[in-house]
Amino acid sequence: MNPVRRLGRWTIARIARLGRASLFLYQILMRLWRLAPRPGLLIQQIYAVGVLTLLIILVSGLFIGMVLGLQGYNTLVDFGAESALGLLVAKSLTRELGPVVAALLFAGRAGSALTAEIGLMKATEQLAGIEMMAVDPLTRIVAPRFLAGIIALPLLAALFTAVGVLGGHLVGVGLLAVDAGVFWSQMQSGMDFYDDVLNGVIKSVVFGLVVSWIAVFEGYDCVPTSEGVSRATTRTVVNASLAILGLDFILTSLMFGEG
Amino acid sequence: MAKQTTLELWVGLFGVAGLLALSMLAFKVANLGASDISQGYRVAARFDNIGQLKRRAPITLAGVRIGRVSDITIDDDFYAVVTLTISDKYDKLPLDTSASILTSGLLGQQYVALEPGAEEEYLKDGSELQVTQSALVLEKLISQFLYGKSETGN
Numbered sequence: 001m002n003p004v005r006r007l008g009r010w011t012i013a014r015i016a017r018l019g020r021a022s023l024f025l026y027q028i029l030m031r032l033w034r035l036a037p038r039p040g041l042l043i044q045q046i047y048a049v050g051v052l053t054l055l056i057i058l059v060s061g062l063f064i065g066m067v068l069g070l071q072g073y074n075t076l077v078d079f080g081a082e083s084a085l086g087l088l089v090a091k092s093l094t095r096e097l098g099p100v101v102a103a104l105l106f107a108g109r110a111g112s113a114l115t116a117e118i119g120l121m122k123a124t125e126q127l128a129g130i131e132m133m134a135v136d137p138l139t140r141i142v143a144p145r146f147l148a149g150i151i152a153l154p155l156l157a158a159l160f161t162a163v164g165v166l167g168g169h170l171v172g173v174g175l176l177a178v179d180a181g182v183f184w185s186q187m188q189s190g191m192d193f194y195d196d197v198l199n200g201v202i203k204s205v206v207f208g209l210v211v212s213w214i215a216v217f218e219g220y221d222c223v224p225t226s227e228g229v230s231r232a233t234t235r236t237v238v239n240a241s242l243a244i245l246g247l248d249f250i251l252t253s254l255m256f257g258e259g
Numbered sequence: 260m261a262k263q264t265t266l267e268l269w270v271g272l273f274g275v276a277g278l279l280a281l282s283m284l285a286f287k288v289a290n291l292g293a294s295d296i297s298q299g300y301r302v303a304a305r306f307d308n309i310g311q312l313k314r315r316a317p318i319t320l321a322g323v324r325i326g327r328v329s330d331i332t333i334d335d336d337f338y339a340v341v342t343l344t345i346s347d348k349y350d351k352l353p354l355d356t357s358a359s360i361l362t363s364g365l366l367g368q369q370y371v372a373l374e375p376g377a378e379e380e381y382l383k384d385g386s387e388l389q390v391t392q393s394a395l396v397l398e399k400l401i402s403q404f405l406y407g408k409s410e411t412g413n
Contacts (some may be wrong), residue, residue, distance in 0.1 A: 040263070043266065043267055043270050044266060046270045046273070046274075047266050047269055047270050047273075050270070050273050051269045051270060051272075051273045054273065054276075090288050094284060094288070094289075152273075154277070154281075155273065155274065155276075155277025155278070155280075155281075156277070158277050158278075158280040158281040158284060159276060159277055159280040161280070161284055162279075162280035162281075162283050162284055163280075165284075165288055184287075187288060188287075188288070188289070188290035189290070189317065189324075191288055191289040191290065192289060192315070193285055193289040196289060197281075197284045197285055197288070197289045200284075201281070
């Protein structure tokens with residue numbers, strides 16, 4: 001009977017954790033309006049999760065765009081369709097790669113840092129100390145970090161996509177001699193603001209919410225030891241990446257499923 | 260205090276850069292504004308067969324894009340009714356303008372090409388094009404060819 005019981009215990013623990021995470025999200029959402037009189041807290045966190053993630057986002061975006069340009073050209077040229085290179089690069093970046101890769105990088109760069117920071121605060125009993133001073137740690141510590149993630153990721157994803165398109169242009173037009181006019185005109189006639197750009201933005205807002213939620217929850221819920229913090233950080237990256245990819249499939253099938 | 264100001268500056272720059280990137284995606288990449296489908300007047304055209312024509316397909320005149328297909332339905336006689344939304348800039352199209360469904364390139368998407376007629380009156384919102392030419396369906400062409408061949412007694 002033991003393995004069955006262990007499975008049951010594991011399942012119950014998982015569900016309880018999911019419940020705690022949902023309650024935690026609800027508590028943060030209820031406290032978001034209290035940030036309004038203190039924008040300084042938010043700005044500081046946007047700096048930490050947004051501006052400091054900028055470099056890795058820009059560099060990766062450029063390289064992904066350039067690789068897309070090279071690979072797309074090599075495939076399209078077999079069909080004599082290299083004029084569609086701009087469209088290929090722009091569509092794959094706005095619809096998929098921009099939101100998803102930016103969110104994965106964000107989870108690795110900013111999400112892990114959030115978890116480690118909050119977890120360490122918990123391990124060193126700073127959170128308890130703040131609470132002793134009658135300051136609510138959810139309002140003071142967690143809510144600004146959560147909101148900053150939601151604001152920063154769409155901006156980062158937009159920058160990623162824009163730089164990626166420029167990278168594709170760099171390789172396609174500069175290196176492989178696709179005509180610049182054809183590159184842009186094919187892109188502009190094939191792209192749609194609502195179908196492509198707006199859906200990409202919606203995706204990145206959803207990813208921002210999920211990654212920030214997982215990151216702050218894992219930090220807040222971690223075992224307050226050095227090992228616990230390190231495990232929580234790992235879990236943030238793993239769970240956030242899985243959540244991003246799984247949600248991406250769901251969102252894509254909702255947005256583009258009808259063809 | 261100086262540190263806080265630098266921080267605010269960086270966050271401000273980050274926000275501006277993000278919004279700039281977003282507007283570049285909107286206007287430069289997706290060409291928002293130039294392709295607004297709600298702008299313009301609507302003209303109906305009836306076809307026997309529209310092939311692979313889709314909503315938002317371009318409408319061209321002399322190769323210049325002047326509008327988009329805004330709706331495709333079927334009428335009571337089983338003709339395909341294609342609603343063409345043509346930009347208000349091009350409001351001097353003769354009433355007997357004809358429409359045909361063509362394919363751009365060998366494998367490209369299908370579009371509606373307009374051929375201006377000679378009438379004095381102009382098309383306006385709600386008019387219907389009288390002369391249309393349906394899309395070529397490859398299978399039909401092939402079966403016609405095979406059928407025609409057997410007709411002449413090989």
